[in-house]
Amino acid sequence: MGKDVIVACDFASAEATRAFLDRFKGESRKPFLKIGMELYYAEGPAIVREIKERGHRIFLDLKLHDIPNTVKKAMAVLSRLDVDITNLHAAGTRAMMEAALEGLTRPDGTRPKLIAVTMLTSTSQESMERDILVHEPIDEVVMRYAESAKAAGLDGVVCSPLEAGKVHFRCGAEFLTVTPGVRFAGGDVGDQQRVTTPARARELGSDFIVVGRPITAAEDPVGAYLKCVNEFVD
Ligand code: C5P
Numbered sequence: 001m002g003k004d005v006i007v008a009c010d011f012a013s014a015e016a017t018r019a020f021l022d023r024f025k026g027e028s029r030k031p032f033l034k035i036g037m038e039l040y041y042a043e044g045p046a047i048v049r050e051i052k053e054r055g056h057r058i059f060l061d062l063k064l065h066d067i068p069n070t071v072k073k074a075m076a077v078l079s080r081l082d083v084d085i086t087n088l089h090a091a092g093t094r095a096m097m098e099a100a101l102e103g104l105t106r107p108d109g110t111r112p113k114l115i116a117v118t119m120l121t122s123t124s125q126e127s128m129e130r131d132i133l134v135h136e137p138i139d140e141v142v143m144r145y146a147e148s149a150k151a152a153g154l155d156g157v158v159c160s161p162l163e164a165g166k167v168h169f170r171c172g173a174e175f176l177t178v179t180p181g182v183r184f185a186g187g188d189v190g191d192q193q194r195v196t197t198p199a200r201a202r203e204l205g206s207d208f209i210v211v212g213r214p215i216t217a218a219e220d221p222v223g224a225y226l227k228c229v230n231e232f233v234d
Helices: 014-022 037-043 045-053 068-079 094-104 125-132 138-151 161-171 198-204 221-232
Strands: 004-008 032-036 058-064 085-089 113-117 156-158 176-179 208-211
Touching: 004 221, 014 037, 014 045, 032 037, 032 045, 037 045, 037 058, 045 058, 058 068, 068 085, 068 094, 085 094, 094 113, 094 138, 113 138, 113 176, 125 138, 138 156, 138 161, 161 176, 161 198, 198 208, 198 221, 208 221
Parallel strands: 004 032, 004 208, 032 058, 058 085, 085 113, 113 156, 156 176, 176 208
Antiparallel strands: none
């Protein structure tokens, strides 16, 4: 999988998603899209099938975290949706990740890529210590979770672009880093804490950047998308 920009389709309905995607009709490059909990819980698997039929690649971001057997069975269901990437929480343990991989693998041996969320970027050192009772430095926790995901056979992690280089150093160049928290220079940061530009994310070694509001809320979403591609991919 080469470097690419993944557009976060954080919309509340199929209608809003269609209106957004219609703007890209006629563009030669079809955006790689992320479908998260909001849209999936609102519209169910039908929206995944519809977007796939439009010819987009899909990262289904449902962040599973439960007992291994439940996650295995849920992943088996998701494997039928034919998405390109899906994910879970590394905190669910290595046994859960191994079970997930087993569930996701189709009878013919193929499967979507499976990546792990390490520590959410909304979690600070302070909240991790206070609420999750983990007392190691947060960037070391991210690296250990990445190594655990790699040992379980996963394909990569979701992390900050600032951690991408270190993850590659610890887990190998082939281990995917999928990184949100991207903003254009001088753009609105919103609720993201640590942000980088698409060009900087490229320098830092991210494989995929996940970009939401800088594209979805732009006056010219297609122009904003192409600017991202131009900075990050080309
Ligand atoms: O709008 P924005 O560019 O901030 O969107 C980033 C997307 O990446 C959102 O869908 C958000 O849920 C997701 N994400 C994130 N940080 C993480 C994991 C996922 O921002 N650590």
